[in-house]
Amino acid sequence: MRIIRSKDFTAERAWGAEHIATMNGITTRLHWxxxxxxxxxxxxxxxFVVLDGKVNMHYRQDGQEQTVLLDSGDIFYASVGTEHVAHPVGEARVLVVESEGSV
Structure with missing residues (x-):
């Protein structure tokens, strides 16, 4: 058992992560x-769950780039084949659940 206080988490570099769990080939990580x-x-x-901060999520849909501002508590679901990139507004802490070994 473990308790993680996401607001206290920082990393030495951007997108540094705390590995939380791997279950049936799916990883859960906390990123700063x-x-x-x-x-x-x-x-x-x-x-992709924003736990703290704000993130501009850019994604391509039907060849067009779109952007949505994600606030704390917001969730972005990327289906298979969704090209995307996250741009934090200042600092952000994000919970990411994805296939083990994914980019």
């Missing part, structure tokens, strides 16, 4: 960042 990630497509589905 103050920098954008990179455009990517995951190997499978991804659930």
């Amino acid at each position: 960042t103050d920098q954008p990630y990179k455009w990517h497509i995951n190997d499978g589905q991804e659930v």
Whole structure:
């Protein structure tokens, strides 16, 4: 058993992570960042939950780039093949659930 206080979590580099669990090939990690990630497509589905801060999530749908502002408590679901990139507004802490070994 473990209790993680997400608001207290920081990392030495942007997108540094605390591994929480791997269950049946699915990982759950807590990330801290103050920098954008990179455009990517995951190997499978991804659930992206903003726990603290704000994140501009850019994604491509039907060849068009879209952006949505995610606030604390908001969830972004990336289906298979969804190209996306997260841009935090200042510092953010994010819970990511995805296939083990995904980008």
